[in-house]
Amino acid sequence: MAVNEFMHPRNRYRQKPNFQQLVKLYPELNDVASVDLTGKVKIDYRNKHAVHLLSKCLLFRDFGLKLELPPNKLVPTLPLRMNYIHWLEDIGSVACWDVERKEKIRGIDIGCGASCIYPLLAVVQSNKRWHMVAIEKAEDSLESAKANVIRNELQSCIEVKSQKLEGSTVLLQVLEEDFPNERFDFCMCNPPFFDNISKELKPQDRTGKRREPSNASTGSIEELCTEGGEVKFISQIIEESLQLKDRISVYTTMIGHKKSYEEILRVLKRASIHNITVGRFCQGNTTRWAVAWSFDDKVLLSLVSDGHDKNDSPGKKKPIGKPVSCRIFTPEEVDSIQGVRNYISTQFRAIEIDVRKVIESNKAEEIVLELSARENTWSHQRRKRRAAISSPDKVNVIQTQNGNGSTQCQNNNNNHKKRPRLDVEQNESCSTQGDNKGDDSYLRAALHILRKDDGFYVALQYVGGVAGKDAVNQILQYLKNIKAKRDKITPADGVNKTPSVG
Numbered sequence: 001m002a003v004n005e006f007m008h009p010r011n012r013y014r015q016k017p018n019f020q021q022l023v024k025l026y027p028e029l030n031d032v033a034s035v036d037l038t039g040k041v042k043i044d045y046r047n048k049h050a051v052h053l054l055s056k057c058l059l060f061r062d063f064g065l066k067l068e069l070p071p072n073k074l075v076p077t078l079p080l081r082m083n084y085i086h087w088l089e090d091i092g093s094v095a096c097w098d099v100e101r102k103e104k105i106r107g108i109d110i111g112c113g114a115s116c117i118y119p120l121l122a123v124v125q126s127n128k129r130w131h132m133v134a135i136e137k138a139e140d141s142l143e144s145a146k147a148n149v150i151r152n153e154l155q156s157c158i159e160v161k162s163q164k165l166e167g168s169t170v171l172l173q174v175l176e177e178d179f180p181n182e183r184f185d186f187c188m189c190n191p192p193f194f195d196n197i198s199k200e201l202k203p204q205d206r207t208g209k210r211r212e213p214s215n216a217s218t219g220s221i222e223e224l225c226t227e228g229g230e231v232k233f234i235s236q237i238i239e240e241s242l243q244l245k246d247r248i249s250v251y252t253t254m255i256g257h258k259k260s261y262e263e264i265l266r267v268l269k270r271a272s273i274h275n276i277t278v279g280r281f282c283q284g285n286t287t288r289w290a291v292a293w294s295f296d297d298k299v300l301l302s303l304v305s306d307g308h309d310k311n312d313s314p315g316k317k318k319p320i321g322k323p324v325s326c327r328i329f330t331p332e333e334v335d336s337i338q339g340v341r342n343y344i345s346t347q348f349r350a351i352e353i354d355v356r357k358v359i360e361s362n363k364a365e366e367i368v369l370e371l372s373a374r375e376n377t378w379s380h381q382r383r384k385r386r387a388a389i390s391s392p393d394k395v396n397v398i399q400t401q402n403g404n405g406s407t408q409c410q411n412n413n414n415n416h417k418k419r420p421r422l423d424v425e426q427n428e429s430c431s432t433q434g435d436n437k438g439d440d441s442y443l444r445a446a447l448h449i450l451r452k453d454d455g456f457y458v459a460l461q462y463v464g465g466v467a468g469k470d471a472v473n474q475i476l477q478y479l480k481n482i483k484a485k486r487d488k489i490t491p492a493d494g495v496n497k498t499p500s501v502g
């Protein structure tokens, strides 16, 4: 299935180039173009030379970039490369790489290839706000990458470094030797996908129905293969990230095969890395996957939007809900955003919802908290209290509706310390919650506290979990209820400026 319509919405290549115009601009394309019976000008993507020429012309026309490549090297196709860059931009908007930040955004590209394509695109696309370190292992590709940087006069924005691979590290050696004590905002990688040329270089055709590839495959064995394939390569990056931690704020990588993507999610889970987001890059007839992870508390990756409407990509994507909001305090009731935060945190902790601060704006006008719950503790509060009083030693099983309409049984005995975990495999709704397999919580949500002229607002946004999106409506209602109860006891009279925290 052609998946162009599922390209990132900002990807300029969602629309196929008008080859008629392109051939007029770059007559050298005439050699690889043909005219079909309807008079349409076409380019044969199965011809390596055509793919190479097309990339060169588009890079120049759309980005002003000049590219030269030695023979037999991987030709960068632009729709995929731009999908990755736009996904990084989306991560950047959660990680606050916005224009208010004065310093440059610093990224690392692991395996920049002979083209040095990602660093070139990253720098130009960001109007030189992003500065890149490009790492490459193959000597000839390294030289070619450096030449492409010089050809475009971008030496002040891109440093190309050799991967000497002593002790088989991917990031550690370069960071330790060339950039000791320096911090980076992100790293990226288009890894060598394949393990072993004879077995894997062509995708396996298990059903006999796979079509011949519609694109010429370019690239040398050294560029495309690595011992252990992409899973081993990316696992190595994950292992090194556990040592480097915040030296790089967001670690990202592309993944070539779905099977590897699933394996990488398991590796992250085993390493107890839960602050992750996933991406899916669709272009032409190919789909690639991506994961990002972070140890930085201020970067809540689950908030990264994929730029698509919730269910519009082929297969599943993680639907992040629309926020629901209400005013929680007037300025007369509370005078600081910290007061609101303390109040809300206390209310949630009382019902065993974990609260973690993620972002606090400089001007103290917005705080973002991450909420996670392992069961529904906010519905039927009165009934639960009554049940607990009448039979304190019994395990109460209360039927609750999850947000997807299915019924779940909960052990709701507060004395019973070990609460049941919902088995994600058993709950059908889980499979429609997106493919973040590392996420087995009941509910994860983001809570924004905002100061406005007429008071403090809370906005709740569903992020993940089997409870479903409706759970955030229930929690907002729960907050309103306890606030109304509190108002009965302490009427808003302008005297009580600090909300009670009980």
Ligand SMILES: C[S@@+](CC[C@H](N)C(=O)[O-])C[C@H]1O[C@@H](n2cnc3c(N)ncnc32)[C@H](O)[C@@H]1O
Binding pocket: 074, 075, 076, 110, 111, 112, 113, 114, 115, 116, 117, 118, 135, 136, 137, 138, 141, 163, 165, 169, 170, 190, 191, 192, 193, 222, 223, 224, 226
């Ligand atoms: C699939 S190519 C990607 C090239 C380029 N980034 C692109 O997207 O067109 C993978 C690149 O990683 C390089 N590479 C392989 N192992 C590496 C390592 N340990 N460190 C740095 N580069 C490596 C290969 O030489 C190759 O150029």
